[in-house]
Amino acid sequence: MKLRTLLPLVATVVMFGLVRAHAGDVKVIANSSVRPDSITAAELRSLFLGEKRSLNDGSHIEPVLAKRGTAHEAFLKRYLGKSDDALQTYYRTLVFTGTGLMPKVLSSDVEIVTYVAQTKGAIGYVDVSTPAEGVKVLTILQNGSKGERRLLTRVEPEYPETLLKLRIGGTVRLEVTVSAKGAVESVTVLGGNPILGEAAAKAAKQWVYSPWPTQTHIEVAIPFEPHP
Amino acid sequence: MPRRFFELALICFYVTPIAIQAQEFKIFDRSVQIHGFASQGFVHTDHNNWLTMYSSNVGSGEFTDFGANASMQVTDKLRIGAQVYDRNLGHLGDWYPSLDWAFADYRVKPWFGLRAGKVKTVLGLYNNTQDLDFLHTFALLPQSVYPTDVRDATIGHTGGDVYGTVSLRRRLGTVSYTVYAGHRWDSIHSGYPYLLSQFGTQFKAFGGLQYGADLRWNTPLPGLLIGASRLNQDTAGNGSSVNPANPGGGRILFSEWSKADWTNQFYGQYTRGKLRVDSEYRRYVRDQAIFGGSSVNLTDVRGWYIAGSYRVIKRVEVGTYYSRYAITSIVGGALATLGVPQQTDTSLPENHIYDKVVTARVDLNKYWNAKVEGHFMDGFGNGTYPDGFYPQVNAQGFKPNTNALVVRTSVNF
Numbered sequence: 264m265k266l267r268t269l270l271p272l273v274a275t276v277v278m279f280g281l282v283r284a285h286a287g288d289v290k291v292i293a294n295s296s297v298r299p300d301s302i303t304a305a306e307l308r309s310l311f312l313g314e315k316r317s318l319n320d321g322s323h324i325e326p327v328l329a330k331r332g333t334a335h336e337a338f339l340k341r342y343l344g345k346s347d348d349a350l351q352t353y354y355r356t357l358v359f360t361g362t363g364l365m366p367k368v369l370s371s372d373v374e375i376v377t378y379v380a381q382t383k384g385a386i387g388y389v390d391v392s393t394p395a396e397g398v399k400v401l402t403i404l405q406n407g408s409k410g411e412r413r414l415l416t417r418v419e420p421e422y423p424e425t426l427l428k429l430r431i432g433g434t435v436r437l438e439v440t441v442s443a444k445g446a447v448e449s450v451t452v453l454g455g456n457p458i459l460g461e462a463a464a465k466a467a468k469q470w471v472y473s474p475w476p477t478q479t480h481i482e483v484a485i486p487f488e489p490h491p
Numbered sequence: 492m493p494r495r496f497f498e499l500a501l502i503c504f505y506v507t508p509i510a511i512q513a514q515e516f517k518i519f520d521r522s523v524q525i526h527g528f529a530s531q532g533f534v535h536t537d538h539n540n541w542l543t544m545y546s547s548n549v550g551s552g553e554f555t556d557f558g559a560n561a562s563m564q565v566t567d568k569l570r571i572g573a574q575v576y577d578r579n580l581g582h583l584g585d586w587y588p589s590l591d592w593a594f595a596d597y598r599v600k601p602w603f604g605l606r607a608g609k610v611k612t613v614l615g616l617y618n619n620t621q622d623l624d625f626l627h628t629f630a631l632l633p634q635s636v637y638p639t640d641v642r643d644a645t646i647g648h649t650g651g652d653v654y655g656t657v658s659l660r661r662r663l664g665t666v667s668y669t670v671y672a673g674h675r676w677d678s679i680h681s682g683y684p685y686l687l688s689q690f691g692t693q694f695k696a697f698g699g700l701q702y703g704a705d706l707r708w709n710t711p712l713p714g715l716l717i718g719a720s721r722l723n724q725d726t727a728g729n730g731s732s733v734n735p736a737n738p739g740g741g742r743i744l745f746s747e748w749s750k751a752d753w754t755n756q757f758y759g760q761y762t763r764g765k766l767r768v769d770s771e772y773r774r775y776v777r778d779q780a781i782f783g784g785s786s787v788n789l790t791d792v793r794g795w796y797i798a799g800s801y802r803v804i805k806r807v808e809v810g811t812y813y814s815r816y817a818i819t820s821i822v823g824g825a826l827a828t829l830g831v832p833q834q835t836d837t838s839l840p841e842n843h844i845y846d847k848v849v850t851a852r853v854d855l856n857k858y859w860n861a862k863v864e865g866h867f868m869d870g871f872g873n874g875t876y877p878d879g880f881y882p883q884v885n886a887q888g889f890k891p892n893t894n895a896l897v898v899r900t901s902v903n904f
Contacts, residue, residue, distance in 0.1 A: 314656060348805075355625070360611050360619050361572045361574060361596070364522075364562055
């Protein structure tokens with residue numbers, strides 16, 4: 264079979280595989296009134312199971328559920344550890360024993376994004392491919408992470424010889440985009456000497472982080488001290 | 492007739508999602524939610540009449556209950572609400588409505604909250620939800636642990652709860668606790684007053700102090716929950732009665748009170764995917780003085796069950812349980828002198844009920860379900876404490892075994 268014929272077939276298989284890999288992948292969205300950019304998985308679970316109605320910083324939260332769908336099932340499995348039937352039984356137990364209220368339930372990702380954008384304190388979840396205009400996407404931190412993703416392998420940057428001889432130093436700020444598996448996908452220099460930034464970015468691209476539920480963006484500061 | 496029934500069922504199937512919707516409205520910019528439920532059952536037994544119904548021969552549909560509630564989240568930490576409930580089960584309930592719960596709930600932190608008012612009592616896995624048919628696989632929960640004819644004894648208290656959930660370190664799961672104290676008021680239309688009515692006793696009031704605690708551990712093994720509950724009571728009842736020493740001599744004042752009254756309950760639940768397995772053990776001990784203290788009665792009830800359920804497809808769930816109940820009763824004082832028998836041999840059918848149950852539940856839609864259940868019972872209890880079989884509706888005496896068909900449907904919104 265010629266490569267020209269084979270290539271589209273391979274591409275289709277790869278694309279299908281990528282689509283299947285992301286099918287049911289979910290992102291958590293929040294109204295802009297929700298101050299933090301990230302919350303822990305434990306806190307997310309407490310909010311969606313009615314155990315609390317505000318964040319640790321006092322922000323009022325209104326959880327919004329999807330009625331059905333692959334994103335809904337992925338969210339329940341990953342963050343609540345319940346099937347849809349079990350979750351319905353759980354909420355009805357709260358409602359009919361007086362120990363909680365039924366959360367808002369909406370039928371589609373579009374409805375959820377619209378409602379979250381318009382409602383103070385609303386937090387919901389949609390498929391990762393759904394446009395999230397007017398809302399912020401929260402990073403969900405795993406339990407025991409103490410709020411940070413761990414850096415497993417760090418490669419120190421090479422100090423550019425010319426700048427070292429000239430005793431030019433300073434702090435470089437980078438934004439590191441890390442895949443779910445822990446590999447650095449891209450590095451953006453946010454500030455500092457551009458030559459030092461280039462050296463820092465080259466080293467940062469070799470770093471390895473701990474696995475995480477989703478891709479994360481991490482801001483780091485790397486100091487360059489010209490003193491021996 | 493069958494065609495009309497089918498047409499009506501079809502209409503209900505399509506209309507209920509539209510008609511039966513939880514209502515929500517605003518008061519002072521706060522949402523108020525309204526929810527409700529209702530169930531209707533039918534019981535047919537082949538021998539003894541059961542649960543005060545005339546269930547043998549044709550069967551009985553005197554098995555109805557319904558309720559409605561309203562709740563409001565006042566602030567992020569404060570919620571208030573109330574639920575009313577009504578039931579008729581054979582000769583019990585009699586359609587007298589009651590305030591099921593009504594309380595304010597203030598959750599200071601996830602690990603510390605307060606409830607005050609009339610609160611459902613947390614005891615084992617299902618005490619506080621035993622009336623809510625739509626939450627359960629089975630049409631009747633295991634009667635060895637959750638006797639529906641004596642629900643008043645444990646269903647709720649007017650007082651307060653302290654509760655919370657604590658996350659354990661080193662990923663050892665979470666522990667939830669509830670500590671409570673309050674007053675229990677029994678309806679005079681419940682099983683215990685009805686049982687004593689066979690002796691000519693009529694209660695005016697029955698109730699008393701109730702306090703206890705529940706501790707449950709969501710273990711690190713996903714889906715495994717284990718726990719224990721303790722309930723102490725200090726109850727009293729008063730009314731009038733036929734004098735057992737002189738039945739023709741007119742009625743006398745009747746009073747009874749507990750000298751010791753406690754319940755221990757241990758339970759475990761494992762859920763994995765579509766499968767759930769529950770098991771519970773309850774021991775209830777009551778040492779009471781009756782007829783003004785002229786007699787005493789020590790009752791020891793032990794019951795346990797193991798149950799399994801499995802959701803076969805999205806709308807169908809099947810289940811089975813084995814339930815064992817045994818009662819011993821020691822009578823002293825004047826009643827013993829009059830020859831009231833002791834109950835000590837639990838191998839006798841009058842001192843035990845062993846129940847094997849199979850059930851199928853169909854969720855017709857999100858709000859409406861129906862169940863068909865078979866009970867195969869060995870024994871009939873008939874002790875000094877209610878156990879489902881009452882002499883008043885079994886004038887011909889008891890047969891040792893009873894098979895029962897229970898059909899039940901419920902709606903909720």
